[in-house]
Structure formats: structure tokens, C-alpha cells
Amino acid sequence: MAGQQHNGWVNSIFWKPGLQLGRKKCVSYLEETMTALNRYNVYARSCPARQCFERLAERWVVLIIGLLRDGEARRFNEIKRQVDGISQKVLSQKLKQLERDGMIARQVFATMPITVEYQLTSLGLSFADTIELVGQWAESNVEQMLHSQQQYDQRQQAEKSKTP
Numbered sequence: 001m002a003g004q005q006h007n008g009w010v011n012s013i014f015w016k017p018g019l020q021l022g023r024k025k026c027v028s029y030l031e032e033t034m035t036a037l038n039r040y041n042v043y044a045r046s047c048p049a050r051q052c053f054e055r056l057a058e059r060w061v062v063l064i065i066g067l068l069r070d071g072e073a074r075r076f077n078e079i080k081r082q083v084d085g086i087s088q089k090v091l092s093q094k095l096k097q098l099e100r101d102g103m104i105a106r107q108v109f110a111t112m113p114i115t116v117e118y119q120l121t122s123l124g125l126s127f128a129d130t131i132e133l134v135g136q137w138a139e140s141n142v143e144q145m146l147h148s149q150q151q152y153d154q155r156q157q158a159e160k161s162k163t164p
Contacts, residue, residue: 055101060086060094062131065103065120069128073117103127
């Protein structure tokens with residue numbers, strides 16, 4: 001009976017064989033579930049989820065996590081070489097932030113000189129899949145975006161030349 005209509009409610013998501021829920025219990029369950037889901041709101045300035053979102057949306061963070069998405073441990077200089085344009089200072093800061101956030105693990109080896117490797121944690125790996133999709137989207141749509149930018153710039157230039 002999954003998907004059965006009951007008083008305007010579709011209970012296919014919450015239905016379990018042999019479970020009889022009245023409308024009041026369904027509403028109560030939905031309210032409890034939605035309250036749990038909505039306790040964080042990335043659109044609210046002071047929400048911790050917003051701070052997490054802002055951290056993960058940073059350019060260098062996305063590139064570092066994207067690079068480490070294969071699960072292989074990498075040394076600092078290897079990451080620096082592969083993330084073109086990042087400074088040593090910024091890379092160091094971002095790696096510390098990501099370690100603090102639980103996204104990467106830092107392992108120190110007692111060698112001479114000391115060897116340090118960075119690897120995504122399971123939390124970081126779960127986010128890396130999303131980054132991979134965003135990266136694929138960007139690569140697939142870059143030409144369309146560049147074309148749109150060129151058209152926009154031409155319209156702006158034409159409007160500037162019309163105004164006295």
C-alpha cells in the first residue's frame with residue numbers, strides 16, 4: 001500500500017508494512033522530522049551551517065579537497081605544486097582549517113626532515129563527491145559562460161557608447 005492517499009497525505013515516504021498511522025500521528029511525525037532538519041539554516045547569518053558552508057565554498061578549500069578526493073595521502077609540497085597559484089602561507093592556513101573541521105587528517109612521520117602527509121577523512125570524502133560534480137559541471141559549461149560574459153560585456157560597452 002505504499003503511496004496510498006489518506007486525507008490528502010501521501011504516506012509513501014513514511015509508510016512501513018503493518019503500520020497504521022492516523023492523520024494526527026503523521027502530522028506529528030512530519031513536524032518532528034522537519035524541526036530536526038530545519039534546526040540549521042545556511043541563509044541565517046549566525047547559523048553554524050552557514051559558517052560551514054562559507055568555509056567549504058572557499059576557492060582554495062574546494063581545490064584542495066578536490067585534489068585529495070582520490071583518497072591518496074599527499075605531502076605539503078605535492079599539494080602546493082598541483083594547486084597552481086596557491087601560496088605556501090595560504091595552503092598552510094587552509095590545511096589547518098580543514099584539519100580542525102575534520103575534513104582532512106594530518107599524519108607526521110618521524111623522518112629527517114620530518115614528513116607530513118594529508119589525506120581526506122570520511123567526512124572530507126563525502127564532500128569530495130559534490131566537488132567532483134561541480135568541477136565536471138564547470139568544465140562542461142565554461143564555454144557557454146565565457147560566451148555569455150562576452151555578450152554581456154558587448155552590451156555594456158554598447159550602452160556606455162550611447163550615453164553622453
